[in-house]
Amino acid sequence: MLDFSRQYSPLRAEILDAIAQVCDSQSFILGPRVAAFEAAAAAACNARYGIGCASGTDALWLALAAAGIGDSTAATRPAGLPDAVITTPFSFFASTSCILRAGARPLFADIDPRTFNLSPDAVAELLRLRVGGNVKAILPVHLYGQCADFDAFNALRQGRSDLLLIEDAAQAFGAAWNGRPAGSLGDAAAFSFYPTKNLAAFGDAGLVTTSSPELERRARSLRTHGMPRRYFHDEVGWNSRMDAIQAAVLEVKLRYVDEGNRQRRDRAARYDELFRAAGLAAASESASTKDGIVLPYTDPRATHVFHQYVIRAPRRDALREALAARGIGSEIYYPVPLHLQAALKGLGYKPGDFPHAERAAAEVLALPMYPELRDDEQQTVVEAIRTFYA
Ligand SMILES: Cc1ncc(COP(=O)(O)O)c(C=O)c1O
Known part of the structure; x- marks a missing residue:
């Protein structure tokens, strides 16, 4: 699925030098190094402030708690x-x-079956x-690296200034919607720098971005x-220092993240080409696996960063096994929709409540995707899929 070493090798000297500077400074938590990263990352997202923290999960909780949502700080x-x-x-x-941890109640609405993102109509x-x-x-x-439709979500809150928009941008550093970067689309956003992410740390880390001085302070x-x-x-917080x-x-x-994201888009376009050339792809606007493999759909307003390249596949589980037998990695993000997770039973949802999410969970398959993925490797993946369906 991933080969971290291909990214690390060319950056090794630069990264080791940066780490050595921290060791020499003997300043390990927060401090000037974290402040410098917060400023650079916020600027890249066109947000006024960045608040570094321990993980993407914490960034989500911090964004909600800072906005006064839920009762976790009371x-x-x-x-x-x-x-x-x-x-x-x-997702x-x-x-x-994070919503439950903030002391609030999650309410689900179904997804748009083409983008897999939360549907503004359902909301x-x-x-x-x-x-x-x-x-x-x-x-x-912003699932798989494509921004949710923030034109529509912003329209929904017209006349409701008390309704906040919080972006889960964990998978979408560098993505944009109508030219506006993820991290600047709502009132606050949360990023994850888990090692598999497009912008990845050497461990756990996360960031909240916001342009509100009040949210930043809190x-x-x-x-x-x-x-x-x-x-x-002043209030009950948490230890979530970076x-x-x-x-x-x-x-x-x-x-290097913009260059990496550009390479991911090239790799995605190459997969599309290979699937079409092999006659495996369903008609592009179709969202049904009856016609073949459904390729990822990119909204024309989105700058997709392909954190994942996710197809819908007929007989998905058998395909995944056949790929594994040939040593080809793939992953299912996510096999059980959240409303059907055992841990969330108490919310009272049942099978059939969100048919688009349930169908996606049964059909999606993420293929190997990272900037340094080679053309011959992509050909091997598509050829293995062609053989399976033949
Ligand atoms: C959509 C989404 N939200 C939140 C998170 C949580 O981030 P972390 O693993 O850094 O806590 C992740 C990453 O794993 C994610 O993919």
Whole structure:
């Protein structure tokens, strides 16, 4: 699926030098190195502020808590309807667990079957029905590296200044919507720098971006125990500080992330070409595996960064086994939609509630994708798929 060493080799000297500088400084947590990375990353996202933290999961929680959503920072639980946040049932678990951790209630709406992202129409319907709590925010995920439709989400909050938009941009560093970068599309955004991500640390790390001074101040305070002054605690926060070594590595890699994303788009276009040439691809606008493999759809307004190249495949599980037998990696992101996860049973959803998400979970398959993937390797992947269907 991935070969990290191909990215590391050419950057090795630069990265080791940056790490050595941290070791020489003996300043390991937060400090000038983290501040420098926060500023550079925020600028790249066209956001005023960046707040480095320990993971993408923490970044999501910090964004929600800083916006005052849920009761996780309150000393006592307030009376009345719980805060609710609308999100997608088709994502990594953290997109929803962060809402529960913030002390709010997740409300799911189905996805757009072409992009796999949260459907603005489904969200509009949920807002119209006014069920499930006091909706404080919408939390779309830029799944696989393609931004959710922020024109439509912004339109939904016209006349509702109390409704916030929080981006789960964990998979989308460098992506854009109508030319506006992920990280600047809503009130706040969360990025993950988990080692498989397009911008990747040498361990866990994350970032909140925002252009609101109030959100910035609060997120910064919450990541260090709600302690703007040493040992004076204004509210109940958490320890989610970023390490200087991670910031140093990320600052180096930030210089190369746009080039890496461009190469990912080239690799995606090459897969498309190979699938079409092999006669395997369904008609491009079709979203049905009855006609063959459904290739990834890119909205014309999106600058996709192909964190993953995800097809819909007939007989997906058998195909995956056949690829594995030939030593070809693939992955299912995600096999169980969130509303059907055992841990989230208490939310009261049932099979059939979100048919598009459920069908996606049964059909999607992510193929090897990274900037340094070679043409001959892609040919091998597509040839193995052709042989399977033959
Ligand atoms: C969509 C999405 N949200 C949130 C996260 C959580 O990020 P992390 O693993 O850095 O906590 C991830 C990454 O794993 C993700 O893919």
